Amino acid sequence: xxxxxxxxxxxxxxxxxEAVSFAKEFKSLYHKSDVKxxxxxxxxxxxxxxxxxxxxxxxxxxxxxxxxxxxxFTGEISADMLNEMDIEYCIIGHSERRQYFNETDDTVNKKLxxxxxxxxxxxxxxxxxxxQREAGQEFNVVKSQLKGALLNLSAEFVSKIVIxxxxxxxxxxxxxxxxxxxxxxxxxxRTVIEELYGDDVSENVIIQYGGSVKPGNATELMNxxxxxxxxxxxxxxxxxxxxxxxxx
Numbered sequence: 001x002x003x004x005x006x007x008x009x010x011x012x013x014x015x016x017x018e019a020v021s022f023a024k025e026f027k028s029l030y031h032k033s034d035v036k037x038x039x040x041x042x043x044x045x046x047x048x049x050x051x052x053x054x055x056x057x058x059x060x061x062x063x064x065x066x067x068x069x070x071x072x073f074t075g076e077i078s079a080d081m082l083n084e085m086d087i088e089y090c091i092i093g094h095s096e097r098r099q100y101f102n103e104t105d106d107t108v109n110k111k112l113x114x115x116x117x118x119x120x121x122x123x124x125x126x127x128x129x130x131x132q133r134e135a136g137q138e139f140n141v142v143k144s145q146l147k148g149a150l151l152n153l154s155a156e157f158v159s160k161i162v163i164x165x166x167x168x169x170x171x172x173x174x175x176x177x178x179x180x181x182x183x184x185x186x187x188x189x190r191t192v193i194e195e196l197y198g199d200d201v202s203e204n205v206i207i208q209y210g211g212s213v214k215p216g217n218a219t220e221l222m223n224x225x226x227x228x229x230x231x232x233x234x235x236x237x238x239x240x241x242x243x244x245x246x247x248x
Contacts (some may be wrong), residue, residue: 004222005036005162005206005229006246007061007123008236009091019045023052025241030107032057036229037247039236040123043077061089061123062237064097067110077156077164089209090115092122092168093149095168105148112149116157123162123231125147125210130169138167139188155197159204163189164231168206170211172233179217182209183224190226215244222248 014022019041030037038059041049049060059108066076081088092115093108108124115122126145128138142165148157165185167177177185186207194202209221210231236242 002204002206002228003034003036005038005208006232007037007059007089007162007208007229008232008242009094009210010038010039010041010045010237011063011096011233013237014042016045016048020048020052022237022239023049026058026242027052029055029239029243030056030246031192033246037246038089041090046082046087050085050087059088061091062087063091063094064113065090065092065114065120065201066118067107067114068147069114079114079120082120083118087120089123089162091164092124093129093145094125094225095166099168100163105145108145108149109151112153112157112161116153121160121162123164123208125164125166127166127168127171127211129189132167133167138185142185142189143192146189150196155201158193158197159201162206162208162229163188163193164208164210166210166231172212174212176212176217177209177224179224179227182211182221183226186224186228187226199222200234213245215241218245218248 038061040061040063062082065079066073076169092111097103112122126142128141132141189207190202193205206228208229208231209227213230213232214235
């Protein structure tokens with residue numbers, strides 16, 4: 001039985017002081033439940049959040065990392081740097097990284113291999129843009145992204161990863177895929193994983209939906225059969241809103 005997993009993605013918001021303030025307020029609202037909960041925050045906040053959430057069961061993740069172990073890559077963060085802070089999760093291949101920072105299926109694949117070597121669990125993002133959905137290409141696009149990202153990765157590792165389906169047209173736009181659309185694609189993703197790695201692996205993979213998830217739509221989305229969790233953007237910035245989503 002897969003445990004629901006709801007992860008906040010703060011993107012480029014909050015100072016460390018604001019992050020600590022959030023953590024203190026959120027801890028006063030949070031109680032352990034059957035839902036796994038975490039925050040993926042900017043690099044500058046990771047150490048402080050790890051300290052604040054220590055012992056609570058709330059996990060902390062990064063939003064990106066480089067695939068090289070070290071080197072002349074100004075502004076980048078390595079897996080070793082994340083390991084040093086006991087960071088368990090890292091978002092890899094988010095559409096904003098693909099759109100604004102030229103990430104490709106190849107670089108995503110390299111990052112996944114590095115994550116495996118360093119025991120970091122990736123939250124692998126896949127999803128189509130509006131033109132691709134309108135052209136009826138959404139399933140082909142997502143399958144291609146999955147096959148490219150997971151190339152030469154072992155079944156053991158793939159069974160541990162989290163996959164977040166984020167239709168690009170529903171990220172930060174206020175638009176949301178209907179629960180039926182989200183459920184259909186999450187089910188398709190599990191089918192692709194089964195084709196590539198078999199039933200045992202596909203049954204273990206957590207598949208989240210992301211794309212303007214809010215308190216008002218969380219219940220309907222989370223009650224869909226194929227959706228195991230959510231990758232939450234703006235609504236994860238406010239403790240009360242994020243808690244409402246967790247309590248779907």
